[in-house]
Amino acid sequence: MLDENRRPFMVVVVVLAVVLIVIGGVVLFRGGGSETTLTVQSIPNDLTLKLDGHEIPANGEVKIKAGTHTLEGSRRGFQSYTQTFTSGSDRLSYKMFLYANSAEGREWAKNNPEQQREAEAEAGRRYDEVQARLKQKYPILSQLPYVGDGFQATYTKSKSDPTNPEAISIVIEVFGPQGRTKALQWIKGYGWDIDTLDIIWTTGK
Known part of the structure; x- marks a missing residue:
């Protein structure tokens, strides 16, 4: 009689063990984290x-x-x-x-x-x-395009990072001997950091 009473109990224990293993396997497969x-x-x-x-x-x-x-x-x-x-x-x-x-x-x-x-x-x-x-x-964009004393400033896609749609290069075309100096003064006058700008210098006719 004792063995007969223990048999259903053992079946329940085995079923519970299988369920826990399956659940544990699912959690492990899916990984932790939110x-x-x-x-x-x-x-x-x-x-x-x-x-x-x-x-x-x-x-x-x-x-x-x-x-x-x-x-x-x-x-x-x-x-x-x-x-x-x-x-x-x-x-x-x-x-x-x-x-x-x-x-x-x-x-x-x-x-x-x-x-x-x-x-x-x-x-x-x-x-x-x-x-x-x-x-x-790039706060400088609020001023582009810009025509200054001996230079013109525009922008284009980044030369250093061409695959990044959110990176640009500033194109400064210089027309006279003082154009580059005037352009740098214009940039510094607005407080823009030249070191953070990817500048392409070109020479106009």
Whole structure:
């Protein structure tokens, strides 16, 4: 009778042990740390979206761990785009909008005008955001273009960091023997640090 009473107890113990092992395995597989939700909206809505190299749905929600992650969007006929971001415990949302760079992509845009308009609006918003960050990073932009005594100042994409969309070079074209000196006086007069500016000097005719 004692053995018969112990048998159900042992079965329960074994089942509990298996459950704990499975749960432990899942936690170990998923790793520790806080978790949050990333909501993604993509245009085109049938693009291929990868998170840290693993394909995920182009639209919807996905659970991610806190840390640095990389989103990659690609589709034939469109320019691919990669975005790196850092997540914490707060919910995140991201719009992965690609822009047509071939006849196939432009044909898709023609056949999907609503999505195309949304992509264009997003492009405008992103442009404004980049310009705002550039003006904060480079106060000199508020004065460009500028024509001074013997020089002209404009800007272009960074010569030292050409792949960074938020880095610029200041182009100063000198027209006379005093042009360079006058340009440096102009820069110092506004309190800008010459050492922080990527300056391209050119000579005008």
